[in-house]
Amino acid sequence: MLDTLWSLVVLFIPTLFWGLVFLISFRREPRQFRNAIWFALFVLTAVGTLTLLALSLSAPSEPVQVALLIALVVLAILAPAAVILFLLINAVIVIRREGLSPSTTLPGLLGLGLLAILVLDYLVLRGGTSRWLTYLMVLATLEMLWMVFTFAALLLYSTFYRMLPRKRRYDYIIIHGAGLQGERPTPLLQGRLDKAVQLWERQGRFGALIASGGKGDDEAISESEAMRRYLRDTHGVPDDAILTEDRSTTTFENLTFSKEIMDALSGTGRKAYRAALVTSDYHVFRACEYAHRIRLNADGVGSRTSGYYWPAAFIREFIAISRSHWWPYAVIALPVLIVALAR
Incomplete structure (x- = not known):
């Protein structure tokens, strides 16, 4: 026992x-x-x-153990192929619906990148390639494994983080901009605004809504002004419950400039006020990580994103977060480069 x-x-x-x-x-x-x-x-x-x-x-009996082993091997072979195929198909769907742009091509580029690394692995393992190609294969494969692991980790944790209960009353509800169609919010931004109003009404219309977004070169009005009009005209939110921040052009600036407004109205310090960050579900974790950097006491709340657009959007988020946490890729590359240059 x-x-x-x-x-x-x-x-x-x-x-x-x-x-x-x-x-x-x-x-x-x-x-x-x-x-x-x-x-x-x-x-x-x-x-x-x-x-x-x-x-x-x-x-389990020996035949069952053999069957399980075979199933694991087949899964290990088919899983990468299934992921690559999914990414390529999703890229076609997103480009057809949203048009060709750097962000809509991300699933396809990732799928082709993974395919290229697998082809490189096959060529090197088959033999007859140069020493430098072998080192390139080792480096690319190790970097890919870390990327796949961290991508899956971020997807898993960000989903878990979004599911955490939010039962607080917020003094401020920050709404992140997401582009305009003429002088109206895009469908993506409308989803964020609708979610913010839902949160605001759930807490008895307590607190202020901060419409955060500047004016792009190709926009007639600022995002914050378009958001203010939408909140007032569509949801009947009174003007005195809406604050506007019209200088920001990035997520980090959304939070930094909104924090300046909140600090001016409620004072500084971790317990001076509590804020909610309303953005698209795929964007919640990065916004909250930025809030942590500027010492903003805030929770993330996500609005729903269309399923077909989700992979492209999350890949973009992963790239942005990986740029801030680049050093593991350097640590992985360093010993491979040292060995390659020493021989």
């Missing part, structure tokens, strides 16, 4: 370790990218441990 109990404890040590690391980090500050890594490691080790436990308890 004691031997069995000790074996279970040893089996669960990795899961308990990563779970504890995640809980400590999450409790200190939930709006950090590192939480996505710890959470993913916790989930991976938990799934692996539970799978091993189930197999040991059920003691």
